[in-house]
Amino acid sequence: MLTIGQLASYAGVTIRAVRHYHQVGLMPEPERDVSGYRTYGAEAVVRLIRIRTLAEAGVPLARVQELLNADATTFAEATSVIDRGLRAQIRELQEHRRRIAQLASGDSLAVPAEVADYLEQVRALGVPEMMIAAERDAWIMVAARYPDQISAFMADKVRQLEDPRTVRFYRLIAQLLTDDAAGEQVVVEMADLLAEMFEEAAATGQLDDQDLNMDDSAFVQLLDSMAEGHPMVVRLRELLAERGWAGWTKVVRV
Amino acid sequence: MLTIGQLASYAGVTIRAVRHYHQVGLMPEPERDVSGYRTYGAEAVVRLIRIRTLAEAGVPLARVQELLNADATTFAEATSVIDRGLRAQIRELQEHRRRIAQLASGDSLAVPAEVADYLEQVRALGVPEMMIAAERDAWIMVAARYPDQISAFMADKVRQLEDPRTVRFYRLIAQLLTDDAAGEQVVVEMADLLAEMFEEAAATGQLDDQDLNMDDSAFVQLLDSMAEGHPMVVRLRELLAERGWAGWTKVVRV
């Protein structure tokens, strides 16, 4: 007769696992000797090995129970179900790998590739990291709220970078953030630039497109609020208001 | 400002998950409004999305914490570690699939393929299922104890099946188990057969090979004990003892 330790070592499992199987009813509690030790025979070894074989194949213990008593047909069905589950898990893990690989490349942490590309272009203009980070955060939110439209948004933004005035605008931001001496006049130039571009956008109907895309006003407010942290933004909005424009995420004439 | 439900829905997670992240310190507890509701700003949405992105990529929450504050180099290192982990998991699952597929085929539940093949051949001789099951159990144990030698053992057993006396022996077992009337004379014939074969094995040195392979006497006793359940086996051992042989799993001259 075997002690629990011997049983466990024959089957290549831990003592704790054997006791666990008793607890959940996978193996019957065996006879005890005079001092209370569990005593096992060979049939326990066999049962334990079969349990392990199934468990190591990824079968949850609850189903091991059923499978050990199942006929061939039931067993075959069960295994095919389990195999489907395993395949699904593998697919999931592969998806995880893909995501991790994406994360590992660049600052794309939590942003889709399109956004990362755009940010890279903005970075190339010399815009300071602080501003890049703020932009990234905003686009993270947009991507979360409008996952289907994010690539269209980004395509639009990339097109805007072709306009020299947009580039100039970003350069001014860089100047404001890096050069403490730069002050009011820079902000004024920015406001003028924006007002001019808004005018054009209104004329070509681009401002109307916004309505179709950003239909969630609470979300727009939320995005706007992200910018308010900076005093420069506050001042810029004042100047834009003087020029007849309100809104930030979504621009409207007032 | 957002409530917890709004925050959760922006990021596509459950409220419970958000509260969990507070609890484990992944997200700071935000301000409360007059009635005790948590109030969030946009930066919480961003942080939550980044947490989810990492978590869904299979990063344990404990590491998400570190990664969010890590620099690019640390981050790259960490992701490669995580990717290795994911690959390992995938390999494991694939191994599980292999095992499940093996289990699904035939009565190979927990026996290696070699054993299953051997049992199939024995079954073909007309040996009743009860005996097959007993044999299978014994080989399960042998395979567990001597995984490296099991295929050699089985090759040996298959070779033995070529001997007409072995076949005759199995047929006699079948007769004993199915025909209640069959009695003493069958067992005697079996004992004679075995004694003859043991004699030959001793002459050709095959019995010495056993010593090299089965070196664990406790294990041998255990295997012997599996057979003792049947009165026929007990009687057979008596007769073999009269003919000068002892042991069952491991045969010795006495």
Add this chain to the structure above:
DNA sequence: GCTTGACCTTGACGCAGCGTCAACCCTGCA
């Protein structure tokens, strides 16, 4: 007969990442 070390016993907490009550309070609308 005593000590020592390896092995056995039960009981209970811990783990990851939340899901799911329970029991109660707050808000907005008809």
Add this chain to the structure above:
DNA sequence: TGCAGGGTTGACGCTGCGTCAAGGTCAAGC
């Protein structure tokens, strides 16, 4: 005013054991 649909904390549940804790037992050497 009532009711639906938010929010709050607190606590247990799930999987498959690992890991103390606080002992009792066995075999062996002195």
